Amino acid sequence: MNRKIVIVGGVAGGATAAARLRRIDEHSHIVMFERGAYISYANCGLPYYIGGTIKDRSKLLVQTVEGMTARFGLDIRTLTEVVRINREQKTVTVRHLPSGDEYEESYDTLILSPGSKPIVPPIPGLAESTYFTLRNIPDTDKIYTFLEDHQPQNATIIGGGFIGLELAENLVDRGLNVTLVEKSPQVMAPIDREMAALVHKELKRKGITLYLNDGVKAFEEQGKQMILESGTSISTDLVVLSIGVTPENTLATLAGLETNERGGIIVDDHLKTNDPFIYAVGDAVQVKDYQFGQPTMIPLAWPANRQGRLVADHIYGKDVRYNGTLGTSIAKIFDLTVAATGKNEKQLKAMGLPYEAIHIHPGSHAGYYPNASPLSMKLLFHPVEGTIYGAQIIGKEGADKRIDVLATAIKGGLTVMDLPDLELAYAPPYSSAKDPVNLLGYVASNIVEGEVKVVHWDEMDEIANGAGMILDVRTSKEFNNGAIRNAVNIPLDDLRNRLNELPNDESITVYCQAGLRGYVATKLLEQHGFRVKNLEGGYKTYSSVMSDLKELQTEQA
């Protein structure tokens, strides 16, 4: 039974598979090839080493070759690149990089976990600039050394995904002036535009110069001057490209393994490629969307680890399958946590699915206990069935907890009507007697059950242009501090006495600060015969995205 298993890539997917393979079978020969000098490193920690939050470089090495060899009896060969898969012979051709020597290694089963690589677009002049990408330890060392040696002042990050933003934060932590350039209208693709407004605000508050809707056209003056598509010219000492990753699929395509149009290796539910002796996992593969089953690619650490474990099991005959990726993600953006799970509104729109969206702003824990901070939560769901499609949460505290609860609810097949029934832990330092997730459930099920009709932030401008009355039920003080155009103010607690001021012949759109008082007013008015809808999310959601959009317009003008 001395099976021989060869693994390409010694980090998240590869090392996890190796460890599990050995636990299952003490007698197999497990060879793990890694072209870099390190295995099992913490890719996710790299930005924090650059910024100095992680001080000790060795902490990035979760395991070492010696450590893993001793513990798991593995045959680990670093600085050794697999250059070809010879499927007929069931061998791989490998090159020992320091010597250049090539040799063949046979396998019974081959596991590919080669990861992905940063996309480097062909920007004119880029080659002359001081540019970096960040994927592994050598990349990190390069950036770190450059920062130490040259003490640069101005850095530019191209691409506002989570790696770019984490790096931006870490460069600010080191005292650099950071400019961030993002081609789309918002940073952080997993969240929607109005949620991203909160991130934009945080980035600006921390001194980052933000260019949205703009791309890099060229580098001039030996790469020191960066020219944007808008014409803006920015002088920069270093550039980090973080516009995304693409599967490391050279081996796979050379060997004729099937890949999709974006280069992702195609695998079945058992993570097997079209060659029955070859599995592939991690960033390099195309996976099934957990909720809808369509193919997708989600280069994150949880899927890589999970898949590595499952492949080992499947190789040893266990009846396991990968159920698909939900795409739960999270990032610390300065003082904020930004988290998402499932589908966002952009995706639901693109898929043409019927959906409803709500926004609420509860406290992270009971308001009477010190240091509660507001959460901004968005929930997407089927307007009739209540199926949970996705959630987005931003806040200083407790966002990670609520996104995990919602990710679990999705995997448990719960609907929005089940969320009020979640019995979550409550004591004042942790939550409220109705947890924010319960509140999401109440607010969403009121819509599903027809208890209230709502409008959304992006419908308000049209309404303000004449589609009925807009009623602000906040206090006059709140109203005077800023309100929606053409709104009339009657504070909620006066409303019962001032019903005669309201029109019977036109629709009324009510709003308050966060949505709750507007909801109470809506229920009240409806029962007095008025045609009424509530602006869900309230002035808070509306005004934050509106002012972000306006700032952007002004800056671009």
Next chain:
Amino acid sequence: MNRKIVIVGGVAGGATAAARLRRIDEHSHIVMFERGAYISYANCGLPYYIGGTIKDRSKLLVQTVEGMTARFGLDIRTLTEVVRINREQKTVTVRHLPSGDEYEESYDTLILSPGSKPIVPPIPGLAESTYFTLRNIPDTDKIYTFLEDHQPQNATIIGGGFIGLELAENLVDRGLNVTLVEKSPQVMAPIDREMAALVHKELKRKGITLYLNDGVKAFEEQGKQMILESGTSISTDLVVLSIGVTPENTLATLAGLETNERGGIIVDDHLKTNDPFIYAVGDAVQVKDYQFGQPTMIPLAWPANRQGRLVADHIYGKDVRYNGTLGTSIAKIFDLTVAATGKNEKQLKAMGLPYEAIHIHPGSHAGYYPNASPLSMKLLFHPVEGTIYGAQIIGKEGADKRIDVLATAIKGGLTVMDLPDLELAYAPPYSSAKDPVNLLGYVASNIVEGEVKVVHWDEMDEIANGAGMILDVRTSKEFNNGAIRNAVNIPLDDLRNRLNELPNDESITVYCQAGLRGYVATKLLEQHGFRVKNLEGGYKTYSSVMSDLKELQTEQA
């Protein structure tokens, strides 16, 4: 349709019902009687006002009579006690406490949310002592005023439930010497003995004198001297009784509503009593256990709030039911968070159910990112089906998150085999690529799937007395710092080379610090033909409960 609904009790259950009733029906007459001066206060915040964490007393008042009247058009009558329910007439007799005037008020529907009251046992001499209980604002004011006026030095808490412990912490925060007396062998009934060991340690570390397995026999010397059942005599300036609560059921029993043997008002799935016009909610009622359906009583804020909401819905004809209480609970105990959901081991034993238990000690987030702290997690599950029975988590950070995920998993009907599949949010500041909940799932499913056999901390003494070899696979340094009696040390990474030192003819119990290396060793040895089991939870679980038990014995000797 002008329905008249009368509510007894104006706090968690009562006020929530009132608010929802009004949102559903603008035209009903809603009368809310509260015998105290305040409605809608934050019972859960009371200990923190006493300790000074909450500085502003008005923060305890979530809503005021004026506020709720204006917003919801309620007829709120405070300082008015309902003294009798006249079921035939469908009226209540109420007494205005300041004047003593009594009158009758009719109802179409009556909702009881009278809460519970602290148990005050008949301890000889108690009446002469300076003793307090803590339930409401006046109780709080009394304790607060006593502390301010007398600046006492020594306080005794009787009862180690969460209210007692929260108070203990808050009195320590105020600089008092605090003694805690608990009749059972551990504090915090929702968790098991070995988990409580961690809490005992924290309490002692913070200077609290702990008497377990001991009760108060009497007070002597005008209540200044407290005599325990063990004979110990303690001098104390004040005493707080927090040995539990009992339903406030005087009204209900007087009116002939059914109650259980512990006094809880019996209600059906719609929270209706045996009188079709009377509902009851909150601390005062007997509920159904969410998991097993048996009757139980769980006096917490989430159930009261949830039930208040559901009763309002049911009154208005909605087809809703209360699905039972799972009993998720949490408390901050100084620097620790202690959280639990579902059943504990004591309950499963008493129910005679087959179960398996595991303990793991993962970091709250990735170890390479600063300030991760260990979590101690216990999971209870069906050994064959994998049904999740319950969980207990203690740690400085992230315990609340994981208990909420597990409570959600239980409500979603997930098994331990589903936990590795939970796609939880990972970035270094928040978690690890395998979240602690995923790890619980891996460890538990390895047992369910027969991948490993385990023993538990409480079996080790017997094993050490001769039931086979005990093998410590930690490093020799760890071993020398303390090990299990009669254990032999072979570090995991040397094991493959030293198999010849192990016996083929007797069983081997392996252990390491936290359980992981022991598991790896168990898999290794098993495949080399040894009969081997792993001490789940490792030396960490074992030694912490053992040293706690030993200290207790020494103290009592």
